[in-house]
Amino acid sequence: xxxxxxxxxxxxxxxxxxxxxxxxxxxxxxxxxxxxxxxxxxxxxxxxxxxxxxxxxxxxxxxxxxxxxxxxxxxxxxxxxxxxxxxxxxxxxxx
Amino acid sequence: xxxxxxxxxxxxxxxxxxxxxxxxxxxxxxxxxxxxxxxxxxxxxxxxxxxxxxxxxxxxxxxxxxxxxxxxxxxxxxxxxxxxxxxxxxxxxxxxxxxxxxxxxxxxxxxxxxxxxxxxxxxxxxxxxxxxxxxxxxxxxxxxxxxxxxxxxxxxxxxxxxxxxxxxxxxxxxxxxxxxxxxxxxxxxxxxxxxxxxxxxxxxxxxxxxxxxxxxxxxxxxxxxxxxxxxxxxxxxxxxxxxxxxxxxxxxxxxxxxxxxxxxxxxxxxxxxxxxxxxxxxxxxxxxxxxxxxxxxxxxxxxxxxxxxxxxxxxxxxxxxxxxxxxxxxxxxxxxxxxxxxxxxxxxxxxxxxxxxxxxxxxxxxx
Amino acid sequence: xxxxxxxxxxxxxxxxxxxxxxxxxxxxxxxxxxxxxxxxxxxxxxxxxxxxxxxxxxxxxxxxxxxxxxxxxxxxxxxxxxxxxxxxxxxxxxxxxxxxxxxxxxxxxxxxxxxxxxxxxxxxxxxxxxxxxxxxxxxxxxxxxxxxxxxxxxxxxxxxxxxxxxxxxxxxxxxxxxxxxxxxxxxxxxxxxxxxxxxxxxxxxxxxxxxxxxxxxxxxxxxxxxxxxxxxxxxxxxxxxxxxxxxxxxxxxxxxxxxxxxxxxxxxxxxxxxxxxxxxxxxxxxxxxxxxxxxxxxxxxxxxxxxxxxxxxxxxxxxxxxxxxxxxxxxxxxxxxxxxxxxxxxxx
Numbered sequence: 001x002x003x004x005x006x007x008x009x010x011x012x013x014x015x016x017x018x019x020x021x022x023x024x025x026x027x028x029x030x031x032x033x034x035x036x037x038x039x040x041x042x043x044x045x046x047x048x049x050x051x052x053x054x055x056x057x058x059x060x061x062x063x064x065x066x067x068x069x070x071x072x073x074x075x076x077x078x079x080x081x082x083x084x085x086x087x088x089x090x091x092x093x094x095x
Numbered sequence: 096x097x098x099x100x101x102x103x104x105x106x107x108x109x110x111x112x113x114x115x116x117x118x119x120x121x122x123x124x125x126x127x128x129x130x131x132x133x134x135x136x137x138x139x140x141x142x143x144x145x146x147x148x149x150x151x152x153x154x155x156x157x158x159x160x161x162x163x164x165x166x167x168x169x170x171x172x173x174x175x176x177x178x179x180x181x182x183x184x185x186x187x188x189x190x191x192x193x194x195x196x197x198x199x200x201x202x203x204x205x206x207x208x209x210x211x212x213x214x215x216x217x218x219x220x221x222x223x224x225x226x227x228x229x230x231x232x233x234x235x236x237x238x239x240x241x242x243x244x245x246x247x248x249x250x251x252x253x254x255x256x257x258x259x260x261x262x263x264x265x266x267x268x269x270x271x272x273x274x275x276x277x278x279x280x281x282x283x284x285x286x287x288x289x290x291x292x293x294x295x296x297x298x299x300x301x302x303x304x305x306x307x308x309x310x311x312x313x314x315x316x317x318x319x320x321x322x323x324x325x326x327x328x329x330x331x332x333x334x335x336x337x338x339x340x341x342x343x344x345x346x347x348x349x350x351x352x353x354x355x356x357x358x359x360x361x362x363x364x365x366x367x368x369x370x371x372x373x374x375x376x377x378x379x380x381x382x383x384x385x386x387x388x389x390x391x392x393x394x395x396x397x398x399x400x401x402x403x404x405x406x407x408x409x410x411x412x413x414x415x416x417x418x419x420x421x422x423x424x425x426x427x428x429x430x431x432x433x434x435x436x437x438x439x440x441x442x443x444x445x446x447x448x449x450x451x452x453x454x455x456x457x458x459x460x461x462x
Numbered sequence: 463x464x465x466x467x468x469x470x471x472x473x474x475x476x477x478x479x480x481x482x483x484x485x486x487x488x489x490x491x492x493x494x495x496x497x498x499x500x501x502x503x504x505x506x507x508x509x510x511x512x513x514x515x516x517x518x519x520x521x522x523x524x525x526x527x528x529x530x531x532x533x534x535x536x537x538x539x540x541x542x543x544x545x546x547x548x549x550x551x552x553x554x555x556x557x558x559x560x561x562x563x564x565x566x567x568x569x570x571x572x573x574x575x576x577x578x579x580x581x582x583x584x585x586x587x588x589x590x591x592x593x594x595x596x597x598x599x600x601x602x603x604x605x606x607x608x609x610x611x612x613x614x615x616x617x618x619x620x621x622x623x624x625x626x627x628x629x630x631x632x633x634x635x636x637x638x639x640x641x642x643x644x645x646x647x648x649x650x651x652x653x654x655x656x657x658x659x660x661x662x663x664x665x666x667x668x669x670x671x672x673x674x675x676x677x678x679x680x681x682x683x684x685x686x687x688x689x690x691x692x693x694x695x696x697x698x699x700x701x702x703x704x705x706x707x708x709x710x711x712x713x714x715x716x717x718x719x720x721x722x723x724x725x726x727x728x729x730x731x732x733x734x735x736x737x738x739x740x741x742x743x744x745x746x747x748x749x750x751x752x753x754x755x756x757x758x759x760x761x762x763x764x765x766x767x768x769x770x771x772x773x774x775x776x777x778x779x780x781x782x783x784x785x786x787x788x789x790x791x792x793x794x795x796x797x798x799x800x801x802x803x804x805x806x807x808x809x810x
């Protein structure tokens with residue numbers, strides 16, 4: 001449960017100008033945009049990645065942390081490379 | 096999509112599976128708490144890829160599954176009232192009450208609307224000041240900040256026609272209840288990643304310590320789940336029992352302080368009945384007395400609506416991890432997504448529906 | 463503490479005494495309705511095949527014959543409108559038998575209060591689509607019902623076409639070894655419509671893929687041996703594959719990574735918690751092609767506009783007859799089954 005999807009803040013709207021009366025942001029999710037409430041992440045800014053659940057940003061994605069742990073995972077993968085066969089296919093995404 | 100695709104990488108997943116295989120020396124039973132995690136496991140066929148020693152049982156992390164029949168009936172009673180605009184997340188539309196579901200009520204003339212966010216309900220309330228707008232506020236702690244903000248804004252904007260039907264549930268008391276059960280087999284938990292993004296993980300430390308059970312706060316993508324399983328397996332093999340955070344890119348120990356503040360301003364902890372489990376003390380949220388004017392149960396006077404839960408399906412046992420969906424004799428025969436017997440079949444991510452929709456009823460258990 | 467929890471189960475099973483929306487979703491409920499009510503009542507050799515069209519012998523010719531109703535809301539959506547959809551939908555049902563579509567009829571059920579300028583726009587759109595597809599709308603009907611008795615406008619189109627000699631395409635003809643070829647990206651139409659529904663407020667470039675497919679089918683037939691064709695409309699690609707697998711008594715195995723999905727469609731599905739495999743398409747087809755012909759057919763498809771993103775996504779097998787298996791992105795597997803109901807967004 002708790003479907004929360006990562007997206008990038010591409011515009012900020014203060015509470016005066018937003019329709020909801022709350023601090024909002026336009027968040028881009030891989031080409032789809034939605035207005036998201038930013039009240040719970042007052043320090044979030046342009047270009048930040050946030051996790052959005054039911055129209056609210058509930059946390060920032062800690063990009064350094066993500067990079068660090070992903071490096072560790074990649075190392076695991078490189079050990080496994082010794083046994084690896086064919087490269088798996090990339091998902092067939094059409095822009 | 097950034098921060099999603101990388102965690103669906105096949106090579107990293109395979110490497111993690113190999114490492115899990117190298118780590119486990121004997122059978123272990125793990126529970127993933129969140130229905131979204133169950134959904135992901137079944138969607139990617141993850142549990143079939145795990146070594147036989149690792150058994151995943153599915154927890155009660157599906158608010159659709161654990162919302163008691165009585166609360167569903169109260170929701171339906173309100174939705175049937177003339178003039179009411181009844182708003183709900185899509186998940187709740189098909190949950191059957193004692194008489195039909197919200198879809199049926201819609202067919203009979205009820206104004207039932209699917210919303211993506213509770214803020215959409217405020218918009219509706221402003222657009223239709225003469226009609227009551229009611230939002231079915233189910234969910235775990237993850238959804239509470241959004242629901243709290245909706246109430247807070249309703250007050251700030253002086254909206255007189257907006258109310259919430261609250262059925263929030265909390266994870267840590269449910270975990271404690273599972274661990275207290277004499278027939279509990281769960282040895283480690285994959286903790287709810289997005290609940291903890293909001294609440295932090297400090298509430299899980301006393302649980303890990305008291306019951307000597309590893310708790311790994313885990314995300315939702317295949318790489319997250321596999322890494323979480325690996326971390327839990329290592330703890331089990333090493334005889335450790337602490338809280339660890341696999342989902343570090345989203346979760347910190349304190350969680351989202353602003354969100355928790357607003358939750359505390361609007362909601363207070365209360366006892367809650369869980370479908371298939373019963374009343375767990377201090378396991379839910381209700382509106383604080385100062386927000387009583389937004390309490391739909393009070394406004395529509397539905398507290399007298401009671402419903403007894405009949406006994407056929409094993410939803411309760413599935414929800415607590417005692418049984419798997421295919422252990423149930425009704426699974427796939429009497430009990431299907433079309434004719435659900437239990438809430439676990441109705442919810443898109445209840446364990447049974449996840450299993451059914453991914454065809455488990457046709458394939459014999461592979462392990 | 464430490465009590466055992468009493469089993470609690472919610473509800474007795476209730477038999478459906480009325481039609482529910484799920485009966486129109488194209489999935490299991492629809493199939494049951496057809497199988498349990500319509501088929502026994504109307505029973506004949508053509509209907510029993512349960513293809514999207516019937517191929518009839520009249521004089522020396524084989525005529526493909528089909529009908530379809532269009533009830534989409536909203537009437538206008540990114541990439542199209544109900545009129546365009548109606549023309550393409552029927553042209554495509556004919557094309558799935560290998561037929562050359564020739565003539566359409568169009569029946570309009572209009573709700574009192576439908577703005578005339580909307581009807582005019584839709585009619586113009588239909589005329590344009592018919593002209594581009596090379597079909598003529600030769601007869602029709604108009605009815606008006608009281609306000610509240612129809613959702614603005616319903617259009618029913620019926621079509622006939624000619625099936626060339628030597629062409630025998632039917633779901634039941636699919637056989638083990640066939641390559642499964644998808645003509646392009648999935649999920650565009652369904653998400654275009656969904657993203658326009660109120661309360662969801664998603665801003666995107668997603669457009670319906672509504673398009674006529676008969677030229678694509680002709681190019682495919684010229685390139686090699688085609689056994690089965692389906693256009694995956696409601697219920698999505700998964701539903702079409704299940705139908706073919708069931709009809710032909712074969713197993714199907716497809717690979718998640720090979721299925722083309724546009725990025726914004728994928729994103730919209732992620733946000734709403736929906737699965738593109740079950741989302742409607744209106745300008746795509748899936749083909750079961752003889753293995754020796756697969757590469758040639760694929761090349762022919764990619765040379766057309768409608769088939770430019772075509773891909774081989776899997777194959778038919780003799781194992782697990784009637785069952786469709788998906789190999790997941792991380793190498794696991796999952797069974798695709800007929801959905802019961804229309805997919806809904808979820809937050810959990």
